[in-house]
Amino acid sequence: MLKNVLVLLGESTSSAVASAYARRLVKAQDAQITSVSGVDLSFIEAPMPGTIGGAAYHAQMETGLKAQAKKARRRVAETFERECANDGIVPKGISFDGDPFEQVTAASATSDLVVTGHDVTFRGTQRERNSDTLNQLLFTTPRPVLVCPDQLPSVGSVLIAYDGSLPAMRALQLFVLIGAWKGRRVQVSSVDSNLQTAERLAGEASAYLHLHGYEADPRPIGSAEPPAEIIGVQAAHGQAELLVMGAYGHRGLKEFLFGSTTQSLIGAPKSCIFLYH
Structure with a gap:
């Protein structure tokens, strides 16, 4: 029986579908919902090959990506809380700065299902085609993962x-x-x-x-x-x-x-x- 859904928040179209689908599931099952939003420091702070002027460029790029990711985290969390309130759902939220795979794995321990968009990212970008973040999550997460498309599917077979x-x-x-x-x-x-x-x-x-x-x-x-x-x-x-x-x-x-x-x-x-x- 479904008791708690873990949904990964993002700004892409499929992430919005993941949020909507997760809320639909918990409303139908009278379950709890927990959101994860964050900043993937393991990617943003990864070292670059050394070149002349490379350190300064990398520091500037890192600062910009961190700022973008933190703004995105705040936006998606606020949007999710507002949508849950409109649906009469009281959510829990997890916010992180660090390794998303460690965070999602830990949060999965008290969840039945992880719901995400197909282009999920916590890297200061809106989306990732053939998401590297998703590919790694599919191997590290101990719970089943439900990957969502760009359009909310109708209830069906x-x-x-x-x-x-x-x-x-x-x-x-x-x-x-x-x-x-x-x-x-x-x-x-x-x-x-x-x-x-x-x-x-x-x-x-x-x-x-x-x-x-x-x-x-x-x-x-x-x-x-x-x-x-x-x-x-x-x-x-x-x-x-x-x-x-x-x-x-x-x-x-x-x-x-x-x-x-x-x-x-x-x-x-x-x-x-x-x-x-």
């Missing part, structure tokens, strides 16, 4: 990408245990070069969902194409509110996250993506 791996099993279990999407129609997509294997996997995941009261529609796909590509097409052309997945493919989550197909999927998502490693 759920697409689960399932390959029978341990991360996929864990992602499916956490999706069920959190329970925020109970009652939604669920499609289970399993891709394998052997159609019988895909049918077995989709059937296993669907049976688990049925056990917990979900209507699940197995969608086995027999194909030798990379599973990430097929799932990407389904996510791009479907009307699902949420895509749920763990590691997918023989090389695991790292291949999924950093391959060309999945960079486009997570860098420009068409739906919310529930990820767990």
Whole structure:
């Protein structure tokens, strides 16, 4: 059951969607919400290669980035508090100057789910395409991460990408245990070069969902194409509110996250993506 949502605040469009989606979840579940806003000093203060005049330039750039990041932190925190008040929500807030990965990991200890925009940054810039901040958070955060697109999705169905791996099993279990999407129609997509294997996997995941009261529609796909590509097409052309997945493919989550197909999927998502490693 969903009790506390951790939302990462930013100034990008997808960060605004993350804030709205997180508030929608906590209102529906009568849960708590905690925001994180901050300044990524580990990035801003990183040393630069030494050149003539380089130290002075770096100091000037560092000062400017810190000032931008602190102003952004204040703006997003004030906006979030105002939006929560309008929704009748009493939020908690965490503000930091330091390493965002340490801060988010620590805050995750008392949270069920981390919600963020796909281009999250705490670096004095509004957004990051194929966010390095997000990529690192996906590996360091001990809770599932829900990555939001640039448009708030309507309440709808759920697409689960399932390959029978341990991360996929864990992602499916956490999706069920959190329970925020109970009652939604669920499609289970399993891709394998052997159609019988895909049918077995989709059937296993669907049976688990049925056990917990979900209507699940197995969608086995027999194909030798990379599973990430097929799932990407389904996510791009479907009307699902949420895509749920763990590691997918023989090389695991790292291949999924950093391959060309999945960079486009997570860098420009068409739906919310529930990820767990």
